[in-house]
Amino acid sequence: MAGMSAPETLLPSALRGRLSFALARLGGLARQECADRLAEAGLSQHQHAVLCCLDEYGPACQKDIALRLGIDAGDIVAFIDGLQAKGLARRERDERDRRRQIVSVTAGGKRTLRKAERMLDAAEPGVLAALTEAERGELRQWAARILARQEPAGWTEPGAQAAAAAMSTSTADV
Numbered sequence: 341m342a343g344m345s346a347p348e349t350l351l352p353s354a355l356r357g358r359l360s361f362a363l364a365r366l367g368g369l370a371r372q373e374c375a376d377r378l379a380e381a382g383l384s385q386h387q388h389a390v391l392c393c394l395d396e397y398g399p400a401c402q403k404d405i406a407l408r409l410g411i412d413a414g415d416i417v418a419f420i421d422g423l424q425a426k427g428l429a430r431r432e433r434d435e436r437d438r439r440r441q442i443v444s445v446t447a448g449g450k451r452t453l454r455k456a457e458r459m460l461d462a463a464e465p466g467v468l469a470a471l472t473e474a475e476r477g478e479l480r481q482w483a484a485r486i487l488a489r490q491e492p493a494g495w496t497e498p499g500a501q502a503a504a505a506a507m508s509t510s511t512a513d514v
Contacts (some may be wrong), residue, residue: 369467377463381456382426386411386419391428391445391453399444401434410494428452 355361371385378388389409394400397408406416420443423429428449434440445453468476488495 366467373463373466374460377459378456381452381459383452383456384419384422386415387423387428388453388456390416390419390423390443391449391456394429394443394445395450395453399442401440401442403440405443408494423449426452 375385378385381388383391386409389411390405393405393408400408402416402420403413405411405420406413409416411419420429420431424431426448427446429443429445431441431443434442465471465473465476468479471479484495
């Protein structure tokens with residue numbers, strides 16, 4: 341094709357210069373790397389997220405897990421089915437409301453989660469290996485700050501939410 345002197349794999353400058361495009365591309369690479377590591381532990385990314393949720397917050401109904409993780413309530417059933425089939429989670433009827441099922445992590449689920457976390461930790465620099473550890477820390481802080489502003493309920497501790505709200509109110513008065 342006439343005028344195509346750049347290598348066929350070079351993206352257009354309009355895309356290379358757009359931060360949102362670069363972040364989306366980087367996110368895709370990081371997601372695939374995590375998926376590959378988790379697959380080695382026998383988990384999908386959603387199953388890993390469910391185990392993390394149960395491990396940190398304790399037993400919960402499927403609807404609450406889906407809400408906390410931002411997963412469609414219909415989809416969560418399949419992820420928990422997979423965990424239950426592997427003996428990593430269990431469902432029990434809620435004694436207060438027999439229509440609800442309470443999901444909890446099993447001892448095997450905790451062991452699998454620890455193994456998956458070690459695998460993710462070992463592979464952590466991954467696509468970000470071009471950055472120093474300090475630079476990765478800064479990037480993590482920037483990402484968390486942006487996400488906390490976009491999704492405060494999911495990224496900000498409850499006490500910090502109140503402090504941030506009070507601070508934004510006081511700075512708005514200035």
